Amino acid sequence: MSPLRLALVIAALVGCSKPYVPAGVDTSAPTGTTPPTRPSPVDNDDDGSPGAEDCDDADPSAHPDAVERCDGVDNDCDGQTDESGGEGYVDADGDGHGGQERVTDCGPAAETNDDCDDAAPDVHPGATEVCNGADEDCDGAVDDGVVLTWYADADLDGWGVLWPTVEACAAPPGFAAASGDCDDERAAVNPGAVEVCNTQDDDCDGTADEDGCACSVAWYPDALHPYLYCETADSWTAASNLCEAYGYRLVTLDSADELAWVQSTASSFAVTYWWLGYTDVASEGAWLWEDGSAVSYVNWCPSEPNNGHGGECVAESEEDCALLNWGAGGCWNDYPCSCGWGYAICEGLSELRPD
DSSP states (O other), X not given: OOHHHHHHHHHHHHHHOOOOOOTTOOOSOOTXXXXXXOOOOOOTTOSSSOTXXXXXXXXXXXXXXXXXXXXSSOTTOSSOSXXXXXXXXXXXXXXXXXXXXXXXXXXXXXXXXXXXXXXXXXXXXXXXXXXXXXXXXXXXXXXXXXXXXXXXXXXXXXXXOSSSEEEESSOOTTEESEEOOSOTTOTTOSXXXXXXXXXXXXXXXXXXXXXXXXXXXXXXXXXXXXXXXXXXXXXXXXXXXXXXXXXEEEOOOOSHHHHHHHHHHHHHHOSSOEEEEEEOSSSTTOOEETTOOOOOOOOBOTTOSOOOOOSSSOSOOOOOEEEEEGGGTTEEEEEOTTOTTEEEEEEEOSSSSOO
């Protein structure tokens, strides 16, 4: 056999054979003992990276597979701290909502990018919408839910009509927040007005004088100024109270024209005495209109006022209240206020007599 073949045979026999163990020798491990094992790598913080590879084996947030965060720690063990700039979106106004730009440093950051104005801390989803021409809550609508409807209010009584209207944050001049005015040319007529006895629907509820009216209504000089003629004989005080109960005052006469109309109208209802709202009960001789109007016109009968009652209706002699004397062309007499002869002429509140 050649030397080469001999070497090959020996090599094959060595590779295929087991170590030689003499007969009778036990090669198993002794009873109660554990075969020796290779020691495991130490990982004190249980972050999956052995201490030999971990740059901080006491911090589970730091290991080679970690994501770098803005926390002052070298999380990914590359020898640099916070080099990736953190996560999220730039929150320039610090309102907790980011814009569209992702963070590139460890500045203020937000998890969301839904802020529609990252320079305004009061603008972000969930903010309160206010009426200012801006979209505070970032829902794509400006002033939604806060713009009000205003109604045209020609008489400026605080109540408008249903058309025209304006959508705005604040009331434009000549507009009101409430609608429902049934006569926008008369400030005394609106849903908040008090119904008075005048044959008109003052409170805009669709019914005129629904509380009843025992007096006749007439108008002068136009349909804006009502008068009541109440045909119940009573004292001056009772007549005054009756007028006030209807929202009127005893009549105040400002001119000869008004007197002529009042006298003619009163005579059409009853030819008798009618109380006027003229009295000097507060101070003898100082005659004043009950409603406080300036005295610009008087029409006393001859020798009146004379404070000289003869006792024909009451025993008292003081004559402190004025009566329209139907029998003397509309001139006035002073009479005792407690005399029950007079009917009541009431003058309504209006633009002509607002007080």
